Structures are given as C-alpha cells and as structure tokens.
Amino acid sequence: MKRIIKLTKFALAYLGFYPDQLFENIKQFPSFIKELGDFKKSFKGKYTDWKFSYYPILTDKKDQSGKARGQYFYQDLFVAGLIYKADPKRHIDIGSRIDGFIAHLACFRKVDVMDIRPLNSNIQNVNFIQADLMKPAADLKDSTDSLSCLHTIEHFGLGRYGDDIDPDGHLKGLESMYQILQKGGTFYFSTQIGPSMVAFNAHRVFSVSYLLSLFETKYELLSFSYIDDNDVLHQKVELTEQGLANNFNCKLGCGIFELKKL
Structure with a gap:
C-alpha cells in the first residue's frame, strides 16, 4: 500500500x-x-x-529554518572543503551544480566549468566552457592538476540533458576526464551508489565494486566517503568486504571518491 x-x-x-x-x-x-x-x-x-x-x-x-539536508548539500560542502585545503594550481569541474558546489568554489578560487548545456549567467571566478564530455577532449589533454565531477556521470548517455543516447556514455565520460587530468592530479568524483541499475532517462545507479573496477588501473584511491539513504554523510570510511557487498546499505546513496591519477 x-x-x-x-x-x-x-x-x-x-x-x-x-x-x-x-x-x-x-x-x-x-x-x-x-x-x-x-x-x-x-x-x-x-x-x-x-x-x-x-x-x-x-x-x-x-518548515525548518533552512534545508540543510540532501546529498547535494553535503557532498558540495565536503568536496569544496577538500579542494580548499588542497589549493590546486587549476581546477576544472564537469557538470556539477552551479548553485551549490561551484558557488562554494567561486568564493575562494577560480574554476573552469564544463557542461553540455549552456550557461547564460556571468559568475565571478567561473569560466564556463560548453562541451560534450562523451566525446574526446584532445585540446584539454593533461590540462589540470585538479578535476571534479559530482552527481553527474550517472546521466551521461541517457538524453536527459540533450546528450546523445549511449549506454556506454558513463564510460566515455570517465575516459575523457582521465585524459584531462594530469598525472598525479586529484579527481573528486561522486555518483549514485547501490545495486547497479538504469532508470531511463533519469539516471544510473552504480555498485561501489563496479566503480572501483573502473578506477583500479588508473587511479589510487585516497579516500571514500558516502551519503546514505537517510542523507547522513560518512566521511573517509574503510572499504570493508561487507560494505562492498551491500553497497554500504545504500539503494540510492551517493559515493564520494577522492582519487589520484597514476
């Protein structure tokens, strides 16, 4: 019922x-x-x-005095704090939320933002580049020491945002991002975690084990954090066998990976 x-x-x-x-x-x-x-x-x-x-x-x-909840709220604050501490020479973001994560970064540094859709706002410290990351970005190869893609890759190839239909869209997007990042650079990545599925045309959900298999030959995992189904942030947790088996009890959680390019 x-x-x-x-x-x-x-x-x-x-x-x-x-x-x-x-x-x-x-x-x-x-x-x-x-x-x-x-x-x-x-x-x-x-x-x-x-x-x-x-x-x-x-x-x-x-209602409450404010809406301090939700996956985007916690991941945006958490990852922005990591980048603030790292203080990279350059930071490029792929498709993350403008009115959350990008706004946090723009308070203290310049950031290049790439998205398949146009951005019609002129925002201080934000340099916007319209691009389709499912296609190779040869002109940006090895162009940054710091890269982020938060709650975005799960949409690639589903047509929701005007992108081409492609079941391998997430793989092509991740490969483009790998090429953009310099050796030794840091990749801040988040996406929905749980039992692997596609909910067309909204999003994908990835198992943690599947994501780790995509990263294992290309990146060193610096830390793993996640936001559970009740919107509770768990920072820098250990990757246990049980956690991997049950996706840390998430059906539609958010995994946050801090990765170093090998």
Missing part, C-alpha cells in the same frame, strides 16, 4: 499536482485569513502611500 501511495504521488507530481502541499495549504488557510485581518487593522492609516497586495505563502511556518 505504501508503495502504491508513493507511486501515485510521483505520478501526480509529474503532472504538476502535489496533494500534500494542497492539503497543507488548505489546512493553513484559516490562519492566513485571521492574520491578514489582524495585520490590516494595524496597517491601516500608517502606510497610506504603500500599495497593498496579496501573496499567500502558507507552509513555511511548519
């Missing part, structure tokens, strides 16, 4: 209908009407030259 309810809510949300938000708005509406009346009584006669309009936002009073 819970699964049916979850799937129903997902389908409704896909159509732009959010029943939970609707019911909460209806629940809070009487309080809004009362507070509106109280405010207008005090407002009247004081600000005679002010325009008055209506813009009801009914659910914020039930």
